[in-house]
Amino acid sequence: MENPIQTDFIRWIVFLPLLGAIVNGLLGAKIQKSLGKGAIGVIACAPVIVAFILAVNGFLTLKGLPPEKRFLIDNLYRWIDLGSLKVDMAFLIDPLSSVMILVVTGIGGLIHIYATGYMHDDKAFWRFFAYLNLFTAAMLTLVLGDSLLLLFVGWEGVGLCSYALIGFWYHDHANARAGNKAFIVNRVGDFGFVLGMFLLFWSLDAQGHASLTFREMVKWAPSIQNMSLWGWPVVTVATMFLFVGATGKSAQIPLFVWLPDAMAGPTPVSALIHAATMVTAGVYMTARMNVFFSMAPATLHLIAWVGVATAVVAATIALTQNDIKKVLAYSTVSQLGYMFIGVGVGGYAAAVFHLMTHAFFKACLFLGSGSVIHAMHHEQDMRKMGGLKQWMPITFATFFISVLAIAGFPPFAGFFSKDEILWLAFTSDHGNKAVWFFALCGAGMTAFYMFRQLFMTFYGKCRADHHTQEHLHESPAVMTMPLVVLAIGAVFVGLIGLPGVLGGSQFAHWLEPVIAGHGESHASHALEWGLMAVSVSVASFGVFVAYLMYRKESLSPDTFVNLAGGVPYRLFNAKWYLDEIYQAVLVEGTLKLARFWSAFDAYIVDGIVNGVAAVVRFVSWLNGLFDTYIIDGLVNALANVTYWAGNRFRRLQTGNINGYLYGIIIAMAAAVYVKIRYWT
Amino acid sequence: MSPNELSSYLTIGAILFGLGLFTVLTRRNAISVLMGVELILNSANINYVAFSHFSSGNSAGQIYAIFVIMLAAAEAAVGLAIVLAIFKLFHTIDVEAAETMKD
Amino acid sequence: MQNILTYMTFIPLAGAAMILMLPNNAKLVRWFSAIVTVPPLLMAVWLFNNFDRTTAKFQFVEDYHWIPAYNISYTMGVDGLSISMVLLTALLSFICIFASFGIEKAVKGYFALFLMLDAGMMGVFCALDFFLFYVFWEVMLLPMYFLIGIWGGPRREYAAIKFFLYTLFGSVLMLLAILALYFTVEPHTFDMRVMMAHASKYSTAVLPMWPFNSWGWSFQHVIWLALFIGFAIKIPAFPFHTWLPDAHVEAPTAISVILAGVLLKMGTYGILRTNFPMLPVATADMAYWFLGALGAWNIIYGALCAMAQKDLKKLVAYSSVSHMGYVMLGMASFTTQGLNGAVLQMFNHGTITGMMFLLVGVVYDRAHHRDIEGFGGLAAIMPVYTGITALAFFASMGLPGLSGFISEILVLLGTWQKYPVLTILGASGVILTAGYLLWTIQRVYLGPPNEKYLNMAEINGREIFTLVPLGIIVIIVGIYPGVVLDMLRTTLDSINAIVIPHLHG
């Protein structure tokens, strides 16, 4: 592999948003007071837009290079240098990260602009943008970092910002708790991530190739092929650990519970962090480490099944939700599941492709829902909406396009990306029919619940109260413009990843330097057409059912609610009771453990210490009595004997001084006894 | 110079020592206790004189005994003075009465 | 600059003596003490600039005969291990003087004792003669006893005497161990450098008496344990830690900062300074249980205990127990990453926990209680304060970009190579840490503002002045850890190299 090309503009992609965050964070309150919210907005948006331009520049630079040279690096300084651990503060643009930074800065920029409108009435406007910029910087670090450790820096950084933004309206304890939950669940994932990182590092170190730099790690990956740990191949263990990290960040079973709660944050945050960028970090990471994952079939198998399970479980929950954002949240979880199915069947490129298209349409959906919520005065219950399309045509149009995209109707973006994953699940070496089948069911449910949402929100009669209805309005241009841009993306972006029968994927080709030759399959065109037809018809079926239930209302939802005694409905509606189980087992368990050990500390450990002291004091008290009572008592007894021996039956005569003297006699007698008994 | 003779002196000394101890341990009259101390001293004296006569071959033991007698007198003087003071303050010379200090 | 270490140590002591002669004017005394701590701080900066990072040798060495008859000498010097601690001590002493400006009772006594404490701490880190080390080690106890006992909280007497007895218990064992080491080497010497050079003289033959023969313990092992107990009490390692929560809760803010920031480091410093290079065989044998496993247990145990606390300061105290566990764990790894990470963690813990105690002090000064449940919504009332708190808490949690991240990740990375299971335990502490710190943030700072404290004053200039330098260090070390690691690396690698040949398997 050739040496990457040194540049010095990449750092600014990270630093500009960071600068925005610092300026707004430290001086935001003053700026907002003196220059107004507009200035804050400019300070926040400008760096992201400039970063986007730089990202495009990076992309074009890469494009101008032959594929094998498509690596741009910006090395700032040696960050850590200890023994074999040498980590640079260096940023890398290669085909994979170029896609990611375009998504992050592009969609991120749009969301920033949107947020200037959405958050306009908030007093802590500056703080919001400081966090948002910081998030962008962290996310860019995550995707640009040239080593696993730097990736982890971004990984944790986005977690922090996510925490801060979920709990942005911290006056409500529920929001703060949601933030905590997100952070702590993510920490569980991070725990796995670092262990995976350590294991890979030391395995490579054992082969003499210690490094955490992606290019080096990939280069030497084959060297650890035959190593094992605890009876498993090292790569399997390591990738499992890394995947634990991914389940945390990308909200997969069993760690997805934080994402729905994360909707407590402002809607732009949900769009940016919890739909378009941060939650996809796990997918990015697996794609980044694809060489290792490919070396571990067992892990891939696990990932595929976790992906399927997540996709289906989240979809079932989404079927029953009435909160407009909750539906989208579970839909996000479900879509992330699809991405992991892609990873699991070896289709990293397909997963990243779905990541990208999903970023467009899901951001659009979230922002659309934000627009609705904005209009509805922060009402999020879909049962109180309806018929909104007459008031909010642009929102409706963009939302409708995105729903089509996510439901998987050609030629919208979601169709190509999701179908690619289904196709790979069906045909690739790592895939199998069961995975494909369940994923297909999930796709049908997706179509159902998305259209359900569409119908409940924008069609029919408005169910909002009178006051709200009076004030319904389309959102300002600053909010609708991003919607339009994203909707356009949701329509067209899929075209860069056409299926094989339509000419093959440009996108997969672009990623080849990083993700080479994985997940390709060589089945017949007829099968490919056939599967496309199946998935479109399943989606159509879902739409049809939704139409019957929520548009024509000829089919009552209750039919399904009461199905099988209502058990499935209750299960779905209660999110499979996972929150309750986690709360009861893990949270309460930990707290109980904490209280137990704390009590142990206070009473047992400290008790022992104090006990020792008490014993010493007790002994000393005894000793204090020693002179007075013990010796005396002993002495009195002895005196009795003496008196008896002398036939003198008198009252005990020994006073204190006599007692002291007995001490002498006893001691001397004892010494002599010991001497005679033991020493001679 | 038969050893039997020596041992009979030593036996007397030992008995005297025992009696002295017995006295100081059992008597509560301060004067009696002091007399017990005198007995102990004199038991040592008997030993000294006997050893001096029978085994050492010099008069060191006898000289020692003389010094002990002298010191016994001094001690008795001091002792009686203290007992007098005790009597003044406590109106008794019972050693058990003088027990104001203890733990 | 000849004798710079001596100046750093004794300028505060001279200052303490001069304070006693000053008129009884609180303001004067405060500013005088502040001025006294400036020269050591400047000298520390000078040391930082002039320290040769390429050698493991002791630098700025001063060597004078003290008691030639017993070969006791006055030897001072720093190497990569101690220099970071010296810098930390100079900085925290300076800061804590300002943090003590609120002291009203017996001001002269307080500052005089504080400066004595400063001298003792500096001496411990500079001393190269074991006897001198011990003297400084003990000298610190007295001012600490009074500082907690006179200026502390309601249960100060209990806390002070507990701290005192605990530490003395450890240090008498240490004294005996020192003497045993002293008599083993011919000619008898207390010079640590000579003792390190004679490490092979310390017998490793299994002692013939029970119970040592059944454990396979030699002279080295016994001495190792005696020294270890002395140091473990300071760290504080489970089960010797129970003095810490009491001492912290009762001590005035600045003293808590010193306690957590400097005193705890002496334990691990001592182990690295003495146990490692002088008793390498025993170190290799004992590290797993006494440093590694105990360290991992410390991490989890401290975190769980912290989680259950209702008192903010006690929570921070237990978090110290947890964080010092990382230091022990890293030391046990014998990898360059683990060891450097451990010492970096010592430094970082000093700055981060220092901040945390200062922050607790800020709110205590205003509310006069530290009950976690008794606050709520402080973020809305004191935004700047909350911002700084967040920085400290996140650094403590080990978030990247802040110093705690580097050291924790290095420790865990280094430990993984030797003890994967312990690493997993230690890393799970990261989750717990996030748990209790976030929960605390939520309960104290977030949520609806507490009606009682709506008018609470925002953090003032003096308090910010004490916090900002630490905050800056936390960030700088997080972004460019080389600033500390470069000083440590060479020395620690050489210490490590002494032990490594004795490791089994």
Added chain:
Amino acid sequence: MDLKNVASLTFFCPEIILSVTILLIIALDLIAQSRRWPAALALIGCLCSLIVSFDLYSAQPGLLFHRMIVLDNFSIFFKVFSLSATILCILMSIGSNEIDKVHEGEYYALLLTCTLGMFFMASSSNLLMAYLSLEMVSLGSYVLTGFLPHSRRSSEAALKYLIYGGVASGTMIYGMSWIFGMTGSMDYAAIQLALSQEGINKAALFIAFIFILAGFGYKIVFFPFHMWSPDVYQGAPTPFTAYLSVASNTAGLAIMIRFFFPGMSKLLASGDWTATAGVEWPQVLLALSMLTMTIGNLCALNQRNVKRMLAYSGIAHAGYMMMGLAILNNEGLAAILFYAVVYMIMNLGAFLVVGMVSNVTGDEDIDDYRGLAWRGATVPAICLAIFLFSLTGMPPFAGFMGKFFLFSAVVKQGGAFAVLAIVAALNSVVSLYYYAKIVKTMFLDSPLPEDKQVTMAANNFTLLLPLTFLTILFGVYFGPLVQYTNYSLRFFIK
């Protein structure tokens, strides 16, 4: 050098000076009844004697008065030591309210008599001399203990002391008579020679040794012969208690070292000692030393009377010092001497402050020390804290160095002595508790309204500050003192 009576007088000047002083005081006391001059005269006599004592270093070591008294560095050290203690005690007495009430001429005469007795204790090389010197100190001490007129406690203490001392010394001479019988000699050197012969009844010898231990034990105050001391310390006038606690028990150690080292063990060519076969006196002393320090410390823990607490602490310190004897090496002996000096300084200092406080409050209860630092006695409180921490063995105070040398001597011996070292070390931790209790009461407790202001007379400071200074000085610069004690460890054996 083995001198006859008249020739000996040349080397007997310190004793002669003291004797003359004593006689002068007695004589003048008959003529002039005044308050101050007896103290001044005693002081002058002691100082002269002290100067003359130093002069003896130039003399060749040897035996005086037909081998009754030995002149060597060891005995000169104790002369200097006893005189220093006496001088400090006289200075303390001058400032004490208690002594104001008594007949001063007699008081100082008796005090000097005790000192003279201690001279002989440290330099006796003969059983007879040992007994005589012991009794000389004892008789003076009985009287001085009961010297406070109209004090029940004082008289009671004197009676207990007298009876206990009588029995103990009687037991001792009974034991000595057996030694004499078995060896046919009173002279230590001859006894040593005879004991190393075959045919000695070891059981009888052991019993004799135990009997003798009673006499020494009661003087040194070690377990189980310690029981008199708390009562006596509490009852006696404070300056004399101080004197008793440092001079008397150190003199006891001196006589014991004389008896056991030149008398009952052999000096090897290597400079080490070996105990005479058959008498396991090092083991016995080892056990007693551990018991003594433990019991002393444990009993001290719960004391509320500070003098009584210091009495028990004195017992513990006697235990520490005995370690130096039991380990049978020269380092141990040197450590004892060093310890004796620093113990004298810090213990006298502690008693000085105790005396100051009881001058004001009339009692020594720990409650009288409540918030002492905050009621006008900050400097004495700080000084007392220093003395107490020094007694604990905390650096940078002299007491630490004392313990350090003792511990190092023990550790050097190694092996099973490690147990002794650990016991001693743990004991010093325990001792911290009660010493710190006083410190706590003085500094950490707030005075109650009924607590009196404690103001100190200027002349007390003139004694207190030098003692404090010495306590710190010997903690950081102890080289000369170490050299001096090592130099003093030269016995004349022949």
